[in-house]
Amino acid sequence: MIKLYHWPLDPAARTVRLALGEKQLAFExxxxxxxxAHPEVEHLAPGAAAPALLSSGEDGRLVLxxxxxxxxxxEEAFTATRLLSNTRQERAEARRLWRWCEDAFAIVSxxxxxxxxxxxxxxxxxxxxxxxxxxxxxxxxxxxxxNALAEERSYLAGRHLSLADLSAAAHLSSLDYFGDVDWSTxxxxxxxxxxxxxxxxxxxxxxxxxxGTRAARHYAxxxx
Amino acid sequence: MIKLYHWPLDPAARTVRLALGEKQLAFExxxxxxxxAHPEVEHLAPGAAAPALLSSGEDGRLVLxxxxxxxxxxEEAFTATRLLSNTRQERAEARRLWRWCEDAFAIVSxxxxxxxxxxxxxxxxxxxxxxxxxxxxxxxxxxxxxNALAEERSYLAGRHLSLADLSAAAHLSSLDYFGDVDWSTxxxxxxxxxxxxxxxxxxxxxxxxxxGTRAARHYAxxxx
Numbered sequence: 001m002i003k004l005y006h007w008p009l010d011p012a013a014r015t016v017r018l019a020l021g022e023k024q025l026a027f028e029x030x031x032x033x034x035x036x037a038h039p040e041v042e043h044l045a046p047g048a049a050a051p052a053l054l055s056s057g058e059d060g061r062l063v064l065x066x067x068x069x070x071x072x073x074x075e076e077a078f079t080a081t082r083l084l085s086n087t088r089q090e091r092a093e094a095r096r097l098w099r100w101c102e103d104a105f106a107i108v109s110x111x112x113x114x115x116x117x118x119x120x121x122x123x124x125x126x127x128x129x130x131x132x133x134x135x136x137x138x139x140x141x142x143x144x145x146x147n148a149l150a151e152e153r154s155y156l157a158g159r160h161l162s163l164a165d166l167s168a169a170a171h172l173s174s175l176d177y178f179g180d181v182d183w184s185t186x187x188x189x190x191x192x193x194x195x196x197x198x199x200x201x202x203x204x205x206x207x208x209x210x211x212g213t214r215a216a217r218h219y220a221x222x223x224x
Numbered sequence: 225m226i227k228l229y230h231w232p233l234d235p236a237a238r239t240v241r242l243a244l245g246e247k248q249l250a251f252e253x254x255x256x257x258x259x260x261a262h263p264e265v266e267h268l269a270p271g272a273a274a275p276a277l278l279s280s281g282e283d284g285r286l287v288l289x290x291x292x293x294x295x296x297x298x299e300e301a302f303t304a305t306r307l308l309s310n311t312r313q314e315r316a317e318a319r320r321l322w323r324w325c326e327d328a329f330a331i332v333s334x335x336x337x338x339x340x341x342x343x344x345x346x347x348x349x350x351x352x353x354x355x356x357x358x359x360x361x362x363x364x365x366x367x368x369x370x371n372a373l374a375e376e377r378s379y380l381a382g383r384h385l386s387l388a389d390l391s392a393a394a395h396l397s398s399l400d401y402f403g404d405v406d407w408s409t410x411x412x413x414x415x416x417x418x419x420x421x422x423x424x425x426x427x428x429x430x431x432x433x434x435x436g437t438r439a440a441r442h443y444a445x446x447x448x
Contacts, residue, residue: 098292
């Protein structure tokens, strides 16, 4: 039994949901909000925050906090579908790019994504245009780098689907929900994303709608 | 044979050096600078940056980029000394706090540490006082959280030394080099750090001096 505390638009939590989907692990979702404390999560450990995964099984009860701990654990515990290759060099490249995505998109999430959420989900105020510009500029740099990888490789870290793909796709999907990804400038990345979107693990993300918001028209289109 | 490209004050690279020390793995260090490209590192992969570890051995040649990929690899390949417990719950807690350190100290490195380096290592200009204040404020928050953990646990993630301890100690050691950690406010964390400092793996860091700088008087003192 797996229970996942997550906020639907959180890219780290989306990476976890995609990994659970790829590994065909069912879970009970519990929605949290990054701007409000969640008492059940807070009680798990000092400083605990979503994404948080509780699992109970043969090993007893496990409390896994943060996408790094959750994803490395899923990789160790459920080996039928691998998201980190058996080959050491490929594992290392996947981990490098997975981590690159999390670090490089942090500033985009803090600016562009946060402003969209403030405007459309929380409906608190108009977005701050300086933050939007800063985020959009950073996003263009990330897209260019990822496009160069997609031009040379079937998947971001090489020949196989890995956590690097899931992390990049998770980040891009949250931004794409609000129509903030200009796919026309990155054709190779667009083809890669079209392939990712077609995977069954992506379906729950594409069919999801956040209260009070409308997703960008092409958000769920497999042929966009 | 292990070769490590690293910048001596980079907390991520210090974490790697501490892990290599704990595992008693000798390596050839090559110094890089975050503000200047290093052609050998750049050629390793698109977007490659230090810390970068090259290893050649039974498995052939491996290129490991970024502290996440390097440290998870060292943990998989050299199991005689473990820095992530055998127990799944303890592994997860160590990975959570390791990652917490890297995320939570990012803003401190970008402000406080960067200003000290600009002032004392690069000797480019006087520090920006707003950045120093922002970094010092963030650092106080991190110290409070880590002190609360050190109050209850022998090591940050529980009963055993882990990558969480090495990451936290690495970040604090770079800041402590410039005298920026006020240990008087966090007595339990201070005792924990004194224990970390006494480990043989810490010696190379404590004896190191960066060109043109003087380390804070207590930096290398085991009894500070």
